[in-house]
Amino acid sequence: MQLEQLREHARGRLERIGNVVTSQVWRLGFASRFLFYLVMHSGTALRRFGLTMKEIYFTGVLSLIIILVSGLFVGMVLALQGYETLQRFGASESLGVLVALSLVRELGPVVAGLLFASRAGSAITAEIGLMKATEQISAMEMMAVDPIARVVAPRFWGGVISMPLLAALFSAMGIFGGYLVGVQLIGVDAGAFWSQMQAAVDLRNDILNGVIKSVVFGVAVTWISVFEGYDAIPTAEGVSRATTRTVVTSSLAILALDFVLTALMFTGGNNQ
Amino acid sequence: MQQSPIVEIRNVAFGYDPARPVLRDVELAIPRGSVVGIMGQSGCGKTTLLRIIAAQYLPTAGEALVLGQATVGLDRDGLYAMRRRMGMLFQFGALFTDLSVFENVAFPLREHLDLPEELLHDLVMLKLQAVGLRGAAQLMPTELSGGMARRVALARSIALDPQLILYDEPFTGLDPISFGVIVRLIRELNDSLGATSIIVTHDVQEALGVVDYVYFMAAGRVIAQGSPQEIRESGEPFVRQFVNGSLQGPVPFHYPAPQYADDLELAST
Numbered sequence: 001m002q003l004e005q006l007r008e009h010a011r012g013r014l015e016r017i018g019n020v021v022t023s024q025v026w027r028l029g030f031a032s033r034f035l036f037y038l039v040m041h042s043g044t045a046l047r048r049f050g051l052t053m054k055e056i057y058f059t060g061v062l063s064l065i066i067i068l069v070s071g072l073f074v075g076m077v078l079a080l081q082g083y084e085t086l087q088r089f090g091a092s093e094s095l096g097v098l099v100a101l102s103l104v105r106e107l108g109p110v111v112a113g114l115l116f117a118s119r120a121g122s123a124i125t126a127e128i129g130l131m132k133a134t135e136q137i138s139a140m141e142m143m144a145v146d147p148i149a150r151v152v153a154p155r156f157w158g159g160v161i162s163m164p165l166l167a168a169l170f171s172a173m174g175i176f177g178g179y180l181v182g183v184q185l186i187g188v189d190a191g192a193f194w195s196q197m198q199a200a201v202d203l204r205n206d207i208l209n210g211v212i213k214s215v216v217f218g219v220a221v222t223w224i225s226v227f228e229g230y231d232a233i234p235t236a237e238g239v240s241r242a243t244t245r246t247v248v249t250s251s252l253a254i255l256a257l258d259f260v261l262t263a264l265m266f267t268g269g270n271n272q
Numbered sequence: 273m274q275q276s277p278i279v280e281i282r283n284v285a286f287g288y289d290p291a292r293p294v295l296r297d298v299e300l301a302i303p304r305g306s307v308v309g310i311m312g313q314s315g316c317g318k319t320t321l322l323r324i325i326a327a328q329y330l331p332t333a334g335e336a337l338v339l340g341q342a343t344v345g346l347d348r349d350g351l352y353a354m355r356r357r358m359g360m361l362f363q364f365g366a367l368f369t370d371l372s373v374f375e376n377v378a379f380p381l382r383e384h385l386d387l388p389e390e391l392l393h394d395l396v397m398l399k400l401q402a403v404g405l406r407g408a409a410q411l412m413p414t415e416l417s418g419g420m421a422r423r424v425a426l427a428r429s430i431a432l433d434p435q436l437i438l439y440d441e442p443f444t445g446l447d448p449i450s451f452g453v454i455v456r457l458i459r460e461l462n463d464s465l466g467a468t469s470i471i472v473t474h475d476v477q478e479a480l481g482v483v484d485y486v487y488f489m490a491a492g493r494v495i496a497q498g499s500p501q502e503i504r505e506s507g508e509p510f511v512r513q514f515v516n517g518s519l520q521g522p523v524p525f526h527y528p529a530p531q532y533a534d535d536l537e538l539a540s541t
Contacts, residue, residue, distance in 0.1 A: 131368075134364070134366060134369070135362045135363075135364070135366035136366050136367075136368055136369070138328070138362065138366065139360070139362055139366035139368075139425075141328070141355075142326060142328075142355055142358065142359075142360040142429075143355070143379070143380045143383065143428075143432075144351075144352035144353070144355040144356045144380075144383075144384070145379075145380070145383045145384075146348075146352070150383070
């Protein structure tokens, strides 16, 4: 009798796990079809580029303050910590290399991506979700205007274009912060700082890979943001949940993708 | 010879769950040029019916013929081509909050027609003048009262001179003056555009003053129909209760519940 109950219990639990897995797989499939449809209907966003420019302003230009200030501070901290470690080995002149490589390869794309997700991604989700809740999306459909082409696609491309630029600015600001602390404050030789950096940072292996990372993160974050907004339950609670999901899912996606990309780009690749 | 109806609903059923259909065996025909009311209690399926007419939902059984075309089987382009001949006023206007009044009304024109800016300006002003809000062109939607927002939305929904205008609860939450304005506009715009209007509403008394014909719905079916006069004089108990707004009648005041005494646990003491 007890065994029967136990079996029943296990089956129930298994069923729930199965349900969660299938619903997640279904959602991923739905999101992929959404992305495909969005890309196929991007004509308006690209033809009337003003629409996309407006979104670049909202997601990119308005994110500048947080990106630049964070970049500056991350670079300054990197220089402090890096100097502390490097001087133990008498290699404090390599500070420029350490700061630049850390930023260009990893911290630039990743931290800028995380900031972008919380500053711009959440705003995109909330805006599209609220447009849905206030029937603006339905109104557009009733005017024979495809909301995915008119509302979603410009936001998507705006985000995809903004993200690599923000990551590049983050890295540049970080290097400047590293220079301020390393050279101006601590007194590392300026010539060594810059020339070692110039010699060690490779255009293809480091900068291009960093740019690729930031493009991938930009696509991932913006895709998640527009999808969560479009798929949000059109109520105050639904939009708030969707916004939270955007930040959580985007952040996890960035970190997971970063691991995969780093593994592909930097393990053994340099020796070839 | 009589013209064919602009909207024909034949034997339509709709439901997310087959066990609990929202609409059952709905039949109606809406003649061109008329203002028709679809009335009934909240939750009776009238908004769902409006969405079937707008082809936002497809019937699970039966057929909806709108502007001479069946909504089932239309592809995206066909659907959009049909909707360009349709206007819809949403319950709370659904104005684009990031665009000014002028740009809201200009939106469908900009999206569908490649007009020179001066002509576009004149067209938008014409539409705003029709709803009496030409002076509010530069305001943002957040600066408008509920009644004004509804009028701007009305100007936007007639921007492309539609043949069919759908109104989803157009009177909800309006003060008596705004209300009177909207009622008058519905009639005037319908007649001056030569359009057909369908009004979904539960404000029966008010709507009876503007419509030519009424379909009365309850529990997903059409239970009565006729001219406003016929509806006012209807012997159908549900219609009578609804038109008079009385507590006595087939619709009970109480939602189905267990015995009051049981809920208060009086029996156990």
